[in-house]
Structures are given as C-alpha cells and as structure tokens.
Amino acid sequence: MADVSVDKVAEFQNATMPLIEATNTAAMTSLLGMIRSLSYWQIAITLLCVLLVWDQISYQTKKGSCEGPRWKWYPIIGPFLESLDPKFEEYKAKWYSGELSCVSIFHKFVVIASSRDLARKIMQSPKFVKPCVVDVAVKILRPNNWVFLDGKAHVDYRKSLNGLFTKHALEQYLPGLEDIIDKYIEKFVSISKGNDYKPQVFFHEMREILCALSLSAFCGKYITEDQVRKIADDYYLVTAALELVNFPIILPYTKTWYGKRTADAAMKIFEECAQMAKDHIASGGEPICVMDAWAKLMQDAKDKDDEQSRLYHREFSNKEMSEAVFTFLFASQDASSSLACWLFQIVADRPDVLQKIREEQVAVRDGDMSKKVTLPLIEKMKYTTMCIKESLRYRPPVLMVPYVVKQKFQVRDNYTAPKGSMLIPTLYPALHDPEVYENPDEYIPERWVEGSPANAAKKNWLVFGCGPHVCLGQTYVMMTFCALLGKFALYTDFQHTVTPLSEKIKVFATIFPQDDLLMTFKRRDPLTGEVHE
Numbered sequence: 001m002a003d004v005s006v007d008k009v010a011e012f013q014n015a016t017m018p019l020i021e022a023t024n025t026a027a028m029t030s031l032l033g034m035i036r037s038l039s040y041w042q043i044a045i046t047l048l049c050v051l052l053v054w055d056q057i058s059y060q061t062k063k064g065s066c067e068g069p070r071w072k073w074y075p076i077i078g079p080f081l082e083s084l085d086p087k088f089e090e091y092k093a094k095w096y097s098g099e100l101s102c103v104s105i106f107h108k109f110v111v112i113a114s115s116r117d118l119a120r121k122i123m124q125s126p127k128f129v130k131p132c133v134v135d136v137a138v139k140i141l142r143p144n145n146w147v148f149l150d151g152k153a154h155v156d157y158r159k160s161l162n163g164l165f166t167k168h169a170l171e172q173y174l175p176g177l178e179d180i181i182d183k184y185i186e187k188f189v190s191i192s193k194g195n196d197y198k199p200q201v202f203f204h205e206m207r208e209i210l211c212a213l214s215l216s217a218f219c220g221k222y223i224t225e226d227q228v229r230k231i232a233d234d235y236y237l238v239t240a241a242l243e244l245v246n247f248p249i250i251l252p253y254t255k256t257w258y259g260k261r262t263a264d265a266a267m268k269i270f271e272e273c274a275q276m277a278k279d280h281i282a283s284g285g286e287p288i289c290v291m292d293a294w295a296k297l298m299q300d301a302k303d304k305d306d307e308q309s310r311l312y313h314r315e316f317s318n319k320e321m322s323e324a325v326f327t328f329l330f331a332s333q334d335a336s337s338s339l340a341c342w343l344f345q346i347v348a349d350r351p352d353v354l355q356k357i358r359e360e361q362v363a364v365r366d367g368d369m370s371k372k373v374t375l376p377l378i379e380k381m382k383y384t385t386m387c388i389k390e391s392l393r394y395r396p397p398v399l400m401v402p403y404v405v406k407q408k409f410q411v412r413d414n415y416t417a418p419k420g421s422m423l424i425p426t427l428y429p430a431l432h433d434p435e436v437y438e439n440p441d442e443y444i445p446e447r448w449v450e451g452s453p454a455n456a457a458k459k460n461w462l463v464f465g466c467g468p469h470v471c472l473g474q475t476y477v478m479m480t481f482c483a484l485l486g487k488f489a490l491y492t493d494f495q496h497t498v499t500p501l502s503e504k505i506k507v508f509a510t511i512f513p514q515d516d517l518l519m520t521f522k523r524r525d526p527l528t529g530e531v532h533e
C-alpha cells in the first residue's frame with residue numbers, strides 16, 4: 001500500500017516538475033525584467049523601504065512584552081543622538097517605565113532591567129550573559145587581558161586575584177595610602193590658599209587624589225610622583241575612549257587613539273613596577289602594595305600544594321600583572337572619583353554629620369593624633385562607615401552594568417532576550433526602594449545602624465553588583481574612604497558652595513554633581529577645631 005502511494009507521488013512530481021520549473025523561470029524572468037526597468041533611484045528607494053520595514057519588524061519581534069516606544073521613531077539609528085549625551089533624568093524615566101524596557105540603536109537591541117530581582121537574576125546568570133564591553137576596549141585593554149575571560153576561566157583567574165584584596169592584604173597597603181592622604185591634605189589647603197580661600201572647582205583634584213591613592217595601593221613606592229601625576233592627568237582620555245558610543249577603529253589623533261596611547265604608557269610603567277616588586281620580595285622584603293602581595297603569593301606558594309597555593313604555582317609575567325593592574329585602575333578610577341565628589345559635597349553640606357564624624361575620629365584614636373590608620377582603627381569607625389555607605393546608596397557611582405546575551409535567555413516568564421542583545425541590570429532603583437529605605441531620596445547615615453531594615457536588606461545592596469563579576473575592590477573602597485574622609489575631617493575645614501546644580505546629576509561614565517564641586521579647604525587643628533588661614 002505504502003509503496004503504491006510513494007510511486008503515485010513520484011509520478012505526480014515528475015509530471016508537474018517541468019510545469020513548476022517553467023512557472024519559476026517565467027516569474028524570475030519577469031522579476032528581472034521589472035528590476036531592469038527600474039532606475040537606480042527606484043532601486044535605492046525600494047531597498048531603503050525594505051530596510052525600514054525590516055528594522056521595524058525586527059524591533060517589534062525583539063521588543064515582545066518589554067516597555068518601550070511602540071515604533072522605532074527614529075528609523076535605524078533609534079535614540080542614538082540622545083545616547084551621545086546621556087541625561088540622568090531620561091535614564092530614570094526609562095527605569096521607572098517598567099521592570100523591563102528596551103531601546104534599539106542601529107542594529108543593537110538593548111533591554112534594561114530595573115527591578116532588584118531581575119537585575120540580580122541577570123548578574124547571577126553567567127551561563128546566559130557576560131559583561132559587555134565596547135569593541136575598542138579589547139584593543140585598549142589588550143585581547144589577552146583577564147577581564148575578557150568568561151565562565152570557568154574567569155572564575156579561576158578571579159580566585160587568584162581575590163588574594164590581593166583580602167582584609168589582610170589591604171592592611172599592608174594602608175601606610176602608603178595614609179602618606180598620600182597627608183600629602184593631599186597639604187595640597188588641597190595650599191590650592192585653596194592660592195585662591196584666597198574662594199570656592200573653586202575641585203572635581204579634577206578629586207580625580208587626581210583618587211588616582212594617586214589607587215596607584216599607591218597597586219604599585220607602592222615603585223611608581224614615582226611624576227608618573228602618578230602624568231597618569232592622573234591623562235586618565236580621562238581612557239574614559240573618553242571607552243565611552244559607549246565611539247568609533248571602533250583606532251585612527252590617529254582620535255579619542256580612541258589618545259586613550260590607547262595613555263593606556264600603553266601606563267601599562268609600561270606597571271610592567272617595570274611588577275619587576276621591582278618581584279625583586280623586592282625575592283630579597284626578603286615585606287609586601288606594601290598589590291604588586292608586592294602578588295609576588296609574595298607566588299613565592300610562598302612554591303613549597304605548598306593546597307588549593308589556594310596551586311593558583312599561584314605558575315609565574316605571572318610582568319606584562320600580565322601590568323595588564324591586570326590597569327584593569328584595577330580602569331574599574332576604580334571613575335567610580336571612586338564619583339564617590340569622593342558626592343561624599344565631600346554631602347558631608348560638607350551637613351555640618352551635624354561632619355561634627356559626628358570628627359567626634360568619632362578623635363574617639364577611635366583615644367585623642368592621640370599620632371596614631372596611624374590601621375585596620376583595627378578603621379573597624380571602630382562605625383559612623384564614618386555609615387556615612388560612606390549612605391553616600392553610595394544615595395548616589396550610586398555605577399548606575400547600570402551592561403551585559404551581552406550569549407544564548408537566548410528567559411529573563412522573566414513572558415520575555416526571552418534574544419542572543420546578541422544587550423541586557424543592562426540597573427542598580428539605582430533597588431537602592432532607592434522606599435519599602436526598604438524610608439525616604440529614599442534623603443541622605444540618612446543612621447539608617448545603616450546594626451539590625452536596621454536597610455542593613456537586613458542585603459539583596460538591595462547592589463552598589464558593587466553581585467554574582468561572579470561582583471566588584472573586586474569593594475572592601476578596599478570602604479577602607480580607603482574611611483581613612484580619607486576621617487583624616488580630611490580632622491585636619492581640614494572643608495566647605496562646599498551650594499549652587500542650583502549641586503544636587504543635579506551629570507553622567508560621565510559614572511555620576512558627578514553638575515557644577516563640578518565648588519569647595520575650599522582650610523587647615524584645622526584636629527583636637528581644638530581651630531581653623532588656620
């Protein structure tokens with residue numbers, strides 16, 4: 001029976017095939033004839049119409065249940081021009097338009113996740129997503145850099161870096177950090193003095209001090225003051241080169257070219273530092289910076305065979321160490337400068353808060369101002385820590401963390417993000433959730449007292465991300481800022497001039513006050529509070 005039907009079908013196909021072929025050939029001929037009869041203009045307009053329709057259909061298909069414009073109002077480019085000059089208020093409107101919202105810019109489809117749980121889900125799904133970097137980052141940070149590792153390779157490498165940022169390791173970097181803080185207290189006071197103590201922009205100085213602190217922690221005394229100044233001065237070129245919208249090919253004298261040149265110069269310096277650190281440790285020296293700590297971990301691991309030691313059994317080359325240290329600088333510079341600007345502004349604007357910090361700083365030293373900043377001292381700075389945490393919550397330096405979808409990813413029941421799309425977990429809404437943080441738009445350090453709802457809501461604390469890429473430097477940040485704010489509060493009388501733009505947020509990689517922070521610093525006696533001009 002079956003054989004008969006198969007034969008019949010074959011017979012029918014044989015009979016009809018010539019007819020179908022003839023029809024197809026005729027259709028093709030008439031289509032070609034029609035195309036030949038069109039002018040170049042008509043062909044171009046037809047192709048453009050096809051492209052526009054395809055662009056809209058592709059947008060609609062990918063958009064699914066996400067919030068977002070019904071149509072792509074600016075065909076092809078989407079809101080490209082707005083993305084060149086990002087505005088905080090526009091971001092905010094997007095986050096609060098729905099827990100998943102989308103935009104499409106050129107061929108890139110971007111999904112923004114603004115609820116706490118979706119943001120966490122994305123950051124904790126390394127099987128489906130990986131951090132998204134702009135194309136040019138691979139050239140600037142170099143293709144073999146550890147930051148581009150994914151999955152198990154990333155987890156393994158990350159384990160070897162964690163050892164450089166444990167509390168024990170960080171404790172060793174503190175004396176170097178304190179030296180830098182002392183120097184910059186002098187410097188800020190003398191800058192203000194040179195300007196007759198009139199308010200002036202301190203945004204650049206904040207970036208410089210943060211760069212100097214990071215470089216001291218990473219390279220210790222191996223890096224000279226001139227080298228620090230040069231890197232601090234030029235670093236903004238790297239930030240500009242790695243902005244979300246930039247030309248992917250490095251052409252001479254463009255932003256990306258300057259960025260790469262700066263990064264290469266910094267990495268060359270770090271390579272030399274790595275060798276000096278290895279020599280220092282080999283000659284029995286104690287570690288005082290990240291480079292030293294790394295060399296020491298390698299040296300100590302030689303005769304051991306436990307899991308931790310095996311991470312350091314291979315020799316990390318100077319080049320590899322320099323590239324890793326550059327990523328630390330890259331990850332820290334903008335975010336830490338942002339925190340510094342907001343923290344100094346916020347505290348200066350609230351004399352009661354500043355007063356409490358000063359009292360605590362004197363108390364933890366038992367009134368003995370010769371005491372050096374150590375880990376036990378920092379652990380006693382409960383109120384200062386709360387002020388820093390609240391600044392990070394109130395003005396989180398990193399608003400969003402872009403990820404790219406590696407394979408189709410069901411983000412929520414009714415939405416699956418397509419492969420290749422960008423998924424951006426947003427950190428701000430979770431940190432301003434009124435159910436967890438009462439009056440979320442007010443700065444209230446006391447909300448962080450032990451046992452408080454804010455403290456209990458660990459899942460909302462997304463300032464440093466979560467999951468396998470969670471910030472490597474978070475403990476370092478808290479320690480450094482306790483030392484920094486504590487000493488400036490004790491030894492300087494710092495004032496902030498409030499302008500209508502002070503509380504407005506400017507987005508430049510991270511966030512800064514729109515007026516660039518107008519401040520003055522005067523020398524202050526830490527015990528009597530007497531201010532000297």
Ligand code: HEM
Pocket residue numbers: 123131147158327328329331332333335336339396397398401462463464465466467468469470471472473474476477
């Ligand atoms: C206020 C300062 C800082 C903030 C707010 C901050 C925030 C963040 C955030 C949100 C992430 C992404 C986390 C994720 O994808 O889940 C991150 C990653 C990272 N941060 Fe920080 N960060 C700060 C300072 C630093 C410093 C000082 C360092 C220096 C070591 C650092 C090193 C890193 C590194 C290396 C990564 C990538 C980790 C990985 O991919 O495994 N950060 N940071």
